[in-house]
């Protein structure tokens with residue numbers, strides 16, 4: 001565990017696979033208590049058993065579809081109460097798909113916005129309300145480098161991540177005055193099943209979910225306000241993002 005953080009209670013949305021799952025395993029190995037949510041409860045049950053066998057740390061799970069924004073506050077509120085309070089909420093649940101402007105993918109694009117923007121904002125609200133009551137806490141949003149650089153066939157996804165990234169920046173200004181930290185973690189390419197039919201592991205500078213999760217856990221423990229993951233090479237390349245000529249994309 002990082003010297004700047006004692007064992008905490010950390011809630012992660014979208015913990016059934018990919019980054020959320022790897023982050024849960026990494027944070028459990030560092031001694032943190034976890035509250036894990038996603039739609040696929042059987043996967044969360046398997047993960048809970050794996051964590052308890054490997055690390056013996058406490059894990060509570062709850063089914064939650066963040067795109068149904070009315071259920072986010074009550075379900076998370078119940079999980080916070082079961083855990084005896086949460087110190088950190090990682091707003092990670094998200095979806096992506098290859099879409100094409102004007103080619104019949106509107107429904108898919110609206111679902112991306114509903115999950116990645118409306119669902120994520122509803123999660124931040126629920127976390128912030130809990131933290132305001134406790135007088136402390138840490139909201140961690142998983143946005144993307146897609147918030148900084150548009151890509152063809154990713155219009156809705158890039159728009160969703162840009163919206164969420166800006167939301168986090170504004171939330172940091174509001175909540176900082178109340179002693180609540182807000183982090184915006186922007187992954188580059190992390191090898192997961194995020195996009196059907198796309199092997200993210202083959203994209204430039206891709207890292208495994210385990211490596212990404214290890215860097216993210218360090219950033220969370222240090223309460224870094226804004227960071228790209230993996231730091232190398234995205235930290236170096238960050239100023240160029242948003243300025244890459246279309247012919248290279």
Ligand SMILES: NC(=O)c1ccc[n+]([C@@H]2O[C@H](COP(=O)([O-])OP(=O)(O)OC[C@H]3O[C@@H](n4cnc5c(N)ncnc54)[C@H](OP(=O)(O)O)[C@@H]3O)[C@@H](O)[C@H]2O)c1
Pocket residue numbers: 013014015016017018019020037038039040041064065066067068092093094095096115119142143144145186187188189190191192193194195200
């Ligand atoms: N992989 C990358 O290269 C990359 C890069 C930048 C940003 N990100 C972001 O990282 C986050 C995690 O993605 P990932 O790569 O780990 O993909 P993933 O393996 O597909 O994981 C997505 C997670 O989100 C959950 N989820 C999806 N829709 C949900 C909903 N409506 N309600 C609740 N949970 C939902 C899924 O669980 P259920 O299906 O069980 O609900 C799953 O646990 C996303 O926000 C993604 O945009 C990923």
